[in-house]
Amino acid sequence: MANRSARGTVAYHAGMSAELRVAADYERRGFMVAHRRWRGAGGEIDLITRHEGGVVFVEVKKSSSFDRAALRLTLRQMQRICLSAEEFLAGEPDGQLTNARFDVALVDGTGEIRIIENAFGLP
Numbered sequence: 001m002a003n004r005s006a007r008g009t010v011a012y013h014a015g016m017s018a019e020l021r022v023a024a025d026y027e028r029r030g031f032m033v034a035h036r037r038w039r040g041a042g043g044e045i046d047l048i049t050r051h052e053g054g055v056v057f058v059e060v061k062k063s064s065s066f067d068r069a070a071l072r073l074t075l076r077q078m079q080r081i082c083l084s085a086e087e088f089l090a091g092e093p094d095g096q097l098t099n100a101r102f103d104v105a106l107v108d109g110t111g112e113i114r115i116i117e118n119a120f121g122l123p
Contacts, residue, residue: 014062015060015062017111018060018062018105018107018111019036019037019046019047019060021107021111021113022046022047022058022060022105022107022113022115023036023047025105025113025115026047026049026056026058030051031049031050031051031056032049032050032051033047033048033049034048034049034050034055035047035048038084038088039084040083040084040085040087040088041083041084041087042079042080042081042082042083042084042085042086042087043077043080043081043083043084044084045057045058045059045081045084045085045088046058046059046060046105047060047105048088053099054098054099054100054101055088055089055092055098055099055100055101056100056101056102056103057081057085057088057100057101057102057103058102058103058104058105059073059077059078059081059102059103059104059105059119060104060105060107061073061104061105061106061107062106062107062108063106063107063108063109064108064109065108065109066106066108066114069106069107069108070104070106070116073104073119078102078120081102081120082102082120085100085102101117101118102118102119102120103115103116103117103118103119104116104119
């Protein structure tokens with residue numbers, strides 16, 4: 001049991017590190033990180049950034065490879081993220097009309113980052 005707990009702790013810290021690296025990457029590209037680990041009714045959104053009058057919701061996935069990281073995002077999870085994003089947008093001045101997109105940031109075992117913009121396929 002202690003071994004499982006240790007693996008969980010390592011995974012948690014690896015995930016936190018990945019989120020920090022991704023946030024720094026967005027900031028380097030001119031985005032403002034508005035929230036980290038924002039929790040809504042549907043669940044948690046890893047990062048919420050602002051850029052050019054819009055909001056970008058970012059889901060961070062880390063694994064040994066980009067392909068494995070991408071496979072960790074499920075349809076159900078995307079639905080929960082969208083539900084939380086709707087709740088977040090309700091507090092924005094333009095509400096649901098706010099320019100928004102959903103990105104997925106993949107982080108591989110070496111810490112390299114690959115951003116998939118508009119990953120949920122919404123216009």
